[in-house]
Amino acid sequence: MNILAIETSCDETSASLVSNGTKVKSVVISSQIKIHAKYFGVVPELASRAHIENINPVITETLTKAGLSFGTFSKKIDAIAVTVGPGLAGALLVGVIAAKTMASIYHKPLIPVNHLEGHLYSSFIENRSIRPPFLCIIISGGHTELILVEDFGKYKILGATRDDAAGEAFDKAAKMLGLEYPGGPILDKRAEFGNPDAIKFTRPYMKGSWDFSFSGIKTALLNYLKANPVKNKRHLNDICASFRQAIAETICYKAFEAAEKFNLKQIALGGGVSANSLIRKMFDQEGRKNKVKVFIPSLIYCTDNAAMIGCAAYLKQKECGLGLSYTRLQLTPTPSLLLENWY
Ligand SMILES: Nc1ncnc2c1ncn2[C@@H]1O[C@H](COP(=O)(O)OP(=O)(O)OP(=O)(O)O)[C@@H](O)[C@H]1O
Numbered sequence: 001m002n003i004l005a006i007e008t009s010c011d012e013t014s015a016s017l018v019s020n021g022t023k024v025k026s027v028v029i030s031s032q033i034k035i036h037a038k039y040f041g042v043v044p045e046l047a048s049r050a051h052i053e054n055i056n057p058v059i060t061e062t063l064t065k066a067g068l069s070f071g072t073f074s075k076k077i078d079a080i081a082v083t084v085g086p087g088l089a090g091a092l093l094v095g096v097i098a099a100k101t102m103a104s105i106y107h108k109p110l111i112p113v114n115h116l117e118g119h120l121y122s123s124f125i126e127n128r129s130i131r132p133p134f135l136c137i138i139i140s141g142g143h144t145e146l147i148l149v150e151d152f153g154k155y156k157i158l159g160a161t162r163d164d165a166a167g168e169a170f171d172k173a174a175k176m177l178g179l180e181y182p183g184g185p186i187l188d189k190r191a192e193f194g195n196p197d198a199i200k201f202t203r204p205y206m207k208g209s210w211d212f213s214f215s216g217i218k219t220a221l222l223n224y225l226k227a228n229p230v231k232n233k234r235h236l237n238d239i240c241a242s243f244r245q246a247i248a249e250t251i252c253y254k255a256f257e258a259a260e261k262f263n264l265k266q267i268a269l270g271g272g273v274s275a276n277s278l279i280r281k282m283f284d285q286e287g288r289k290n291k292v293k294v295f296i297p298s299l300i301y302c303t304d305n306a307a308m309i310g311c312a313a314y315l316k317q318k319e320c321g322l323g324l325s326y327t328r329l330q331l332t333p334t335p336s337l338l339l340e341n342w343y
C-alpha cells in the first residue's frame, strides 16, 4: 500500500511516500528554523504562512523523488495520511486542507493520524522486529510521555511532564546560556566537549510517580548562572554537559524502571529529543546491561517528519483493522488531540 503522508503540526512542512509502512520511497522536510530563530520559539501565525508557501513545493518534490507526478498519482497512490493533531491550529489546517483537496480530486481514502502516534511508531520504519507490548518514551518539544503500548492502538500513559517538556527544558537552558535557536541540538554539541560532573544538578526522579518535572532543574541552572556567570567556552561546555547529564539520566532511569516494573523487554524512543547523543548512548548501554531491546529512530525520523505519519497510518489500517474509509471531507484539525482516546 502506497501512502502519501503530510505533516504540518508545528514548524516543519513535510511530505513522504511510504510503501507498506516501512519502505520510505521519499521524504522531504522543509524546516522553518530561520523564520522563528529571532523569536526563540515558534510564532504560530508565521508558521501557518510558511506552511502555505511550502506545502505545494514539498508535495511535488516528494512525488518527484519517488519517481511519481500528479499525472501518475491516481494509479500509484492508495491513500493519503495527514496529521490532525496535536499541534498549532493554523499549521495543522494547512496540511489537512492539502490532504482533503488531493483526496477529493483523486478519490483517495484519507487517514487521519495523531502526531504523537507518529513519534510513537517512528522506530517501526527501520525495525520490523518490534511488536507490542513495549514501552515508548516520547521526548519532544511539547511532550515527555512514558507510554505502555499494550497493543497497536491501545495505549496507557504511565506518566507525563508536569511542567516543561524535555525539549523545552533544553531550549530554555540554551537560551539562558546565550546559545542560538533551536537550543537543544546546539547544547548537545557543546556538551560533547564539557565535563558532565562539573556541576551537580539534582536529578528530578519524582520517586513514586512516573511523571517528569524539569522546571526545577531549569531554575537550578538560572540560580547557578546568577552566582557563576559564564567565564569562557570551557566553562560553557561544562555547564552544557552537566545539564544534559542530569536530564538524560532522569529520562533513562525512569524509562528502565518502568520497563522493569511492567516486565517489558522492549523500549522505543520517539520525538526530537531522542536525537540527543547522550540519551541515545545511555539507552543503548542500559539496554545491553538490562537485556532490554532498545529501538531508537535514525536522526531524520526523530524530529517532525511525514514518514512517521505514513508508517503510523499504515499500522492503523493493517494492525488495528480500521479499514480504509473514503475521503473524509468533514475532517478538521484537533489542536489538543489526546493519544489515549484517539480510537
Ligand atoms: N540533539 C538534541 N538534543 C536535545 N534536544 C534536541 C536535539 N535535537 C532536537 N532537540 C529538541 O527536540 C525538539 C523538537 O522536537 P519535535 O520536532 O519532535 O518537537 P515538536 O514537534 O515541536 O513537539 P511535539 O512533538 O511534542 O508536538 C526541540 O525542543 C529541540 O531542541
Ligand SMILES: [Mg+2]
Pocket (backbone or CB within 6 Å): 115, 119, 140, 141, 271, 272, 303, 304
Ligand atoms: Mg513532534
